[in-house]
Structures are given as C-alpha cells and as structure tokens.
Amino acid sequence: MKNFFRRISDGFRSFMAGRYGADELSSFLSIAALVLLVLSALVRQLFFLYFLALGLLIWSTFRMLSRNTLKRRQEREAYLRFFGHFRQKWNLIKNRWRDRKTHRYYTCPSCHVTIRVPKPEKGKTIAITCPKCGNRFERKN
Ligand SMILES: [Zn+2]
Structure with a gap:
C-alpha cells in the first residue's frame, strides 16, 4: 500500500517536472472562479458567470501545466505589479485605521x-x- 502511494506521488512529481506549477496568479484565478461559480449558482440571472468561471479554471490549469516558464513568470510579474498598487492602497487604509x-x-x-x-x-x-x-x-x- 505504501508503495502504491509512493508510485502515485513519484508519478505526479515526474509529470510536473519542468512544468510551471502554481503561483499567486493561478491561486487568484482559482479563487475568482470559485466566487463566480457560487454567484452563478445563487443568482439565476448571472448563469453566464459559470462559463467565465470555467474559462478561468482552464486558464489557471493551463498555466500550472505549462512548460513555457518564462512566459508564465512574465504573466506573474504583470499580475503582481497590477495588484501591488491596490494592495499598497489597501494597506495604507488599514494602517491609518490601526494607528488612528x-x-x-x-x-x-x-x-x-x-x-x-x-x-x-x-x-x-x-x-x-x-x-x-x-x-x-x-x-x-
Ligand atoms: Zn516630499
């Protein structure tokens, strides 16, 4: 039994070798997809969000399995630059409140x-x- 699990984990490791894997952007995409899925399930008028969520999941999976790590790294940097700005603003609001x-x-x-x-x-x-x-x-x- 132990060998069986080891074989699976070795198999997965060799499958992921040379692939990009998860990063901040792919976790953001997965979380966004989850939120959209819940929204599309709760609000009938927002059913189209289901397809958007599916698209985000496919994109996120594609990025994790991609072998073009250079391109994926560039996407990650663009994402961090874009959201770093919002994070900075948000941190300032938080600190202002903390130090009020x-x-x-x-x-x-x-x-x-x-x-x-x-x-x-x-x-x-x-x-x-x-x-x-x-x-x-x-x-x-
Ligand atoms: Zn100054």
Missing part, C-alpha cells in the same frame, strides 16, 4: 509621498520634514 489614535498620516505637498507622524495635540501646529525630498511643511491637527 497614535499617529497621523500626511501627504508631502511636493513629492506626494505619505508620511506617518505621531499624532500632535489638538489644535497644535507641527512642522514636518519629508524624509524623501527634505521639503518642510506645517500641518495643524
């Missing part, structure tokens, strides 16, 4: 970088020096 009692976030007027500073006392004006461009500006709480 202790820190304030300001945007540098000259280079537009976001700066986190300890929360000043109410009604006080503080001088902020931008760590990126060295610009000095004042903000009132």
Whole structure:
C-alpha cells in the first residue's frame, strides 16, 4: 500500500517536472472562479458567470501545466505589479485605521509621498520634514 502511494506521488512529481506549477496568479484565478461559480449558482440571472468561471479554471490549469516558464513568470510579474498598487492602497487604509489614535498620516505637498507622524495635540501646529525630498511643511491637527 505504501508503495502504491509512493508510485502515485513519484508519478505526479515526474509529470510536473519542468512544468510551471502554481503561483499567486493561478491561486487568484482559482479563487475568482470559485466566487463566480457560487454567484452563478445563487443568482439565476448571472448563469453566464459559470462559463467565465470555467474559462478561468482552464486558464489557471493551463498555466500550472505549462512548460513555457518564462512566459508564465512574465504573466506573474504583470499580475503582481497590477495588484501591488491596490494592495499598497489597501494597506495604507488599514494602517491609518490601526494607528488612528497614535499617529497621523500626511501627504508631502511636493513629492506626494505619505508620511506617518505621531499624532500632535489638538489644535497644535507641527512642522514636518519629508524624509524623501527634505521639503518642510506645517500641518495643524
Ligand atoms: Zn516630499
């Protein structure tokens, strides 16, 4: 019995050898497909999402089994670049909420970088020096 499972796992390993495998993009595609499947099952008017979900699953499987790893890596990088932007925005919103009692976030007027500073006392004006461009500006709480 143990040999049987070993044979299966060896077989799978040699089948996947040289293939691209899973990455962030393929897991995103699979999760998106799952969400679409559930939506298409719950809402009759959204039945067409089923086909979209099927397409995403086929795409995700194709990527995992693909031997063209260079092309798949490029797709992954494009995906990460695209979603990195959203993730950054989302993290900023999260951190602002987490630090709302202790820190304030300001945007540098000259280079537009976001700066986190300890929360000043109410009604006080503080001088902020931008760590990126060295610009000095004042903000009132
Ligand atoms: Zn600046």
